[in-house]
Amino acid sequence: MPGPDAAERSDLALVQQLTVVGWLLLGGQFGFILFQFERVRTVDGTRFATAWDQRIEVLSFLILPPNLMVLFPAAAVAIGTTWLAGSTQRGAWLDSLLRVVAGIAISMIFIGFAAIIEISTRNGQLELDSIFFRLGGMSLAAGIALGCRLADQQRV
Numbered sequence: 547m548p549g550p551d552a553a554e555r556s557d558l559a560l561v562q563q564l565t566v567v568g569w570l571l572l573g574g575q576f577g578f579i580l581f582q583f584e585r586v587r588t589v590d591g592t593r594f595a596t597a598w599d600q601r602i603e604v605l606s607f608l609i610l611p612p613n614l615m616v617l618f619p620a621a622a623v624a625i626g627t628t629w630l631a632g633s634t635q636r637g638a639w640l641d642s643l644l645r646v647v648a649g650i651a652i653s654m655i656f657i658g659f660a661a662i663i664e665i666s667t668r669n670g671q672l673e674l675d676s677i678f679f680r681l682g683g684m685s686l687a688a689g690i691a692l693g694c695r696l697a698d699q700q701r702v
Contacts, residue, residue, distance in 0.1 A: 558635050564627040565640045571620035572643065575650060578616050582608050599664055606661030609654050609683035617654075621647045621690045628697040641698070648694035651687040658684035 582605060589600045607613055624644045631640060658680045665676050 557630070561627055561631040561635050561640065562637070564623055564630070565637070565643060568620050568623035568627060568643045568647075569639070571623055572617075572647065575617045575620060578613065579608065579650075599668075602660055602664040605657055606664070606680060609658040609661060609680050609687065611679070611683045611686055614654060614683045614686050617647065617650060617690060618686075621651070621693065625693045625697040629700060633700070644694050644698055648691050648698070651691040651694065654687040655684050655691070658687070 586601045586604050589604055590597050620643070624640070624647050627640060628636065628644055631637075661680050662677050665673055665680075
């Protein structure tokens with residue numbers, strides 16, 4: 547009988563279900579980003595720093611390695627599902643998931659750069675521990691973005 551066999555239909559169903567799982571996991575990152583944006587919106591200046599310095603500091607909490615790990619499950623599912631799907635079973639939703647995760651990871655790298663510049667220009671002693679912590683988060687974000695890029699380029 548012509549058409550896809552049962553194994554191909556089963557694989558396609560798994561890819562579709564994992565794509566939904568990936569989008570649901572990404573909801574955790576969206577919620578955390580929106581939470582941080584709300585905190586940034588409510589920041590005002592203090593006698594020690596301007597409002598912009600404080601906002602960058604609050605926004606930079608997104609790039610801290612423990613906080614960035616919220617993105618990792620969605621990235622793992624997106625990358626794994628893309629490899630599982632191959633080039634024949636990839637759909638628009640899976641491609642979008644993979645690219646949104648990569649876009650968020652790349653955005654986190656830029657937030658990390660802004661935070662490091664803000665930390666480096668503060669008056670007083672340079673806080674190397676804060677810089678190193680953000681560099682660690684930027685490394686995680688770069689790894690996620692690179693993994694997404696490799697999966698996106700994969701052709702079977």
